Amino acid sequence: MDAHSRTARDDSRLARWEDHVELPLALGSLIYLAAYAVHVLSPGMAAIGHDICLGVLYTTWAVFGVDYAVRWRLSGRGPSFVRTHGLDTVVLILPLLRPLRIVKVYQAMARRRGVPRLSLYARVVVYAGLATLLLGFAGALAVYQQERGAPGANIRTFGDSLWWTATTLTTVGYGDVVPVTSWGRVIAVGVMACGLALLGAVTGSFSSWLLQVFSREGDEQPPGS
Amino acid sequence: MDAHSRTARDDSRLARWEDHVELPLALGSLIYLAAYAVHVLSPGMAAIGHDICLGVLYTTWAVFGVDYAVRWRLSGRGPSFVRTHGLDTVVLILPLLRPLRIVKVYQAMARRRGVPRLSLYARVVVYAGLATLLLGFAGALAVYQQERGAPGANIRTFGDSLWWTATTLTTVGYGDVVPVTSWGRVIAVGVMACGLALLGAVTGSFSSWLLQVFSREGDEQPPGS
Amino acid sequence: MDAHSRTARDDSRLARWEDHVELPLALGSLIYLAAYAVHVLSPGMAAIGHDICLGVLYTTWAVFGVDYAVRWRLSGRGPSFVRTHGLDTVVLILPLLRPLRIVKVYQAMARRRGVPRLSLYARVVVYAGLATLLLGFAGALAVYQQERGAPGANIRTFGDSLWWTATTLTTVGYGDVVPVTSWGRVIAVGVMACGLALLGAVTGSFSSWLLQVFSREGDEQPPGS
Amino acid sequence: MDAHSRTARDDSRLARWEDHVELPLALGSLIYLAAYAVHVLSPGMAAIGHDICLGVLYTTWAVFGVDYAVRWRLSGRGPSFVRTHGLDTVVLILPLLRPLRIVKVYQAMARRRGVPRLSLYARVVVYAGLATLLLGFAGALAVYQQERGAPGANIRTFGDSLWWTATTLTTVGYGDVVPVTSWGRVIAVGVMACGLALLGAVTGSFSSWLLQVFSREGDEQPPGS
Structure with a gap:
């Protein structure tokens, strides 16, 4: 068996593996996120509960x-896998970024269903919005986990943290609630970077979709004619 | 009569219905908004006035x-109507978002007048700007309705609220006036999300229009030749 | 003489008029801006100086x-001129917006020189950046004129006002200096709206230009071959 | 030898020079930045250390x-070189802006390696992100150098300065830490202008890349067929 056919067989086995595990892994991501949420948002929970979450x-x-x-x-x-699968490597080290991988799950589900139902721009808006x-x-x-107990923090409830996230992702940034701890700020920079790129995709695609709707309108015949 | 021709007849009846009601409905949206504005902005009005507004x-x-x-x-x-007419469903539940539907009124009016007068980008800028x-x-x-009486609120007049809206929609977000109540923040997140997408469409189309103007300029012959 | 040839003659006379006055008018805009700047920035000037400025x-x-x-x-x-020349009408009422008209001067100058030297994107960046x-x-x-004497204002020097303008036009919006008067806020909303559209054009064109540079690089032959 | 062939020979010698020096110059940029960083971040260093840095x-x-x-x-x-090589002139006067020139180094390295490995959008994202x-x-x-000792400054540590830079480049602009000195603000405006353009390129390219990924997905055949 020559190298070429071995690679082809590997590729097919890799594709089969990805087909089988992507849905369980997506479920795993949500379980991870849920366990993390319970761990962070229930400080008064019994020690056993936290142990289960961890x-x-x-x-x-x-x-x-x-x-x-x-x-x-x-x-x-060989080691080139780490470089060519950069996104996979990043979400392995920082599992909270896993939602970024849902594009693959989405692709697989769209593949199974056959023809996609939404237009290209709508799909990008939905995917990027969900991520x-x-x-x-x-x-x-x-x-919230970082700021909760910090002295001088103004993110005191999870509601504050959600409000801070919304003002940050939209780049509005009022500054009424901001992280003050070093780790809180490091996470904040990550949120800004990811959010900026994803929301840029949302607005860009929405804009393109609107242009498409309006340009189609010009070609349409009036329904009464 | 087979299923296909029944659907065709339904479509034609649906189109006729939409033709007849879209202008009254757009008027209804403006009346709704006006009644809401009077209700919110006239706290000193007699009880009968508020009853009329409601x-x-x-x-x-x-x-x-x-x-x-x-x-x-x-x-x-069947139930698939709710999913395929997502925007209609949303503006039914949250009537304050109805202005988003003016794209349909605009399309219908443009259809009646025949050829549109504005270029594609200009139309998108006008529509998205209006919305x-x-x-x-x-x-x-x-x-303003949420924040007005809240303790510690810094949105105290409707002018403050308009100023807050302008800084939010443009994503400038000074933070000198911000909502502090939970419901005020929930509405604020909605304003951010809608405004971001619409203003992205405005700037994107303006940018494309400017590129068009400048690229046309290069092809033009000097008027004296 | 029929209506058509009269319109053609009018158009040619209009074009000739615009050719003759556009440079003087651009100069007039700068003189207007300079006189306004001297009037606003020299509160200690003698009354006669202010009279000259006015x-x-x-x-x-x-x-x-x-x-x-x-x-x-x-x-x-007839009256349709007001509508079709919307930008001209706006800059007549608000002469401080006149810089927006430099696109016409720019076009005329480019026309006279013949072939433009800069690429399309570079021209848009230069024009929108200048405006x-x-x-x-x-x-x-x-x-600055509105805020200068207002009680509780934090825009106290013209330097503060320039800093405020920079943070507003880039939509950063720190909120350390913000207008507090009603008219100051109205002008601020105008600055946001114009600046957002123009800077959107700058970043959009810069992005397109960068893509162009990088896509050309791929086609290029290595110089040593 | 006529003028044309002399220009051609000049161009080839210029290209050879640029080929030889671009890597050393990129290294020089990093050494410049490193020396500046040591100079600014080590106030307690002996005088001799600062002399070496300078x-x-x-x-x-x-x-x-x-x-x-x-x-x-x-x-x-002749003098036209200054105008046509605007970016080179700017980075000569303000060496801290030199990172902008890495596009040339990047191009040269890509040229040597032959076919580029990344797609067009990915290359722009990587280049603009790095810059x-x-x-x-x-x-x-x-x-940080400007604000460090200023009275009333709220950028007191280099960590604050990095946090301020992140909130500024993403145009979030909380306003919890802001420059208060005149020179600090001048530099800040420069950071905003450069950052806005570069990040606009990042988000624009990311958006285009996402559209590409999703539009490719639609054409793909399911792997099992």
Whole structure:
């Protein structure tokens, strides 16, 4: 068996693996996020509850690690896998960024259903909007965890944290509530960077979609003729 | 009569209905907004005045509901109507967002007049700008209603609320006046999301229009030659 | 002589008029802006100085009015002129917005020189950047004039006003200095609206230009081959 | 030898010079930035350390000047070189803006490697993102140097300065930390202008790339068929 056919077989096995695990992994992401949310938002919970949450967090993380290792193995590539799968590597290290991967799940689901129902721009708006919501929720949780007990903090409730996230993702930035701790600020910069790119995609696609709607209108015949 | 021709007849009846009601409904939206504005901005008005405003509000809302039901019926579709007419469903539940529907009125009016007079980009700028103004006004009213009496609020007059709306829609966000109540913040997030998308359309189209003007200039012959 | 040839003759006379006056009018805009700047920035100047400034302001404004009237007359159109020349009408009423008209001067100068030297995107960046600078300067002056003596104002020097303008035009909006008077806020909203559209054009064109540079790079042959 | 062939020979010599010096100059830029960072961030360092830093700063600056002079000479042009090489002139006067020139180094490296590996949009995102990071770091250093000792300053640590830079480049602008000195504000306006353009390129390209990914998805055949 020559190298070429081995790569082709590897590719097909890799595609089959991804087909089988993407839905469970997406579910795993949501479980991870839910466990993290319960852990952060229930300070008064019994110690056993926090232990369960942390157990779920580490288990799902381990599952993500196994998936990454299997895909690396199946790809039949050396260290170059880490570089060419940059997004995968990043979301392995920072699992809260996993929502960014839903584009793959979305693609797979669209593939199965056959022809997509929404126009191109609408799909980008839906995908980027969904990723923004999930990332924003994860960011609000992470910043809240850092700021909660800090002296002089003005993010005191999770509601404040959600409000801060909304003003940050839209780049409005009132500054009435802001992170004051070092780690809170580091997470905030990450939220800004991701959110800016994703919301740029939303507004850009919405703008293109509006242009499309208006340009179609000009070609249309009046219904009464 | 087979299913296909029934759908075709339904479509034609639906189109005729929409042709007849769109102008009255647009008028209804403006009446709704005006009644809401009078209700919110006249705290000193006699009780009978507020009762009239609320009566107008509920009546116009009921009219919107009837129109929605008729269109659902005429479309001959089942529950899928709710999903495919997402914007219609949203503006039925939140009538203050109705200005977003003016794109349909605009299209219908442009159709009747025949050839549109403005270029594509100019039309998008005009439509999105108009929708932004109406939505901004509705948002300023709604936030003002929430914040007016709240303890520690810094949006104290309707002028403050308009100023807050302008700084929010342009994503400048000084933070000198900000909503502090929970509902005020929820409405604010809605204003941000809608405004961001609409203003993105305005700036994107303006930018494209400017590029068009400048690229045409290069092709033009000097008038003296 | 039929209506068509009269319109053609009118058009040619209008074009000739615009060719002759556009440079003087652009100069007039700068004189207007300079007189306004001296009037606002020299509170300690003798009364006679302020009278001269105001005289220059009203004279240049009158000149703009005469030009508008002549062009209306030469166009041979009725009231529709006001609508089709919307930008001209706006800059007649608000002469501080006149810098927006430099696109016409720019076009005329480019026409005379023949082939433009800069690429399309570079020209848009230069034009929109220049218009932003002039409008920003005019806006900083106007806001400073309103805020200067107001109780509780935090725009106290012209430097503060320039800093406020820069943070507003870029939509950063720190909120450390903000207008507090009603007229200051009205002007501020105008600055936001204009600046947003113009800077959107700058960033959009810069982005397109960068894409062009990078896509050309891919086609290029290495110089050593 | 006629003028044309002399120009051609000049161009080839200029290209050869640029090929040879671009990598050393990029290294020089980083050394300049590093020396500036050590100078600014180590106030407690012995006087000799600061002298070494300043020595490195002036030496690298002189090297940039020599390169500029040689390229001017080799181009065989007169004063028009200053105008046509605007970016080069700007980064000679303000060496902290040098990171903007990495596009040339990047192009040269891509040329040597042959076919580029990344798609067009990905390359623009990487280039503009890298330039933003370097410019942001340089801007944070420069603002910190101005604000450090100023009375009433709220940028007191380099961490504050980095946080301020991040909120400024993303146009969020909370306003919790802002420059208060005149020079700090001048630098801040420069950071805003550069950052806005570069980040606009990042978001624009990311948006285009996302559209590309989603439009490709629609054409793809399901892997199982």
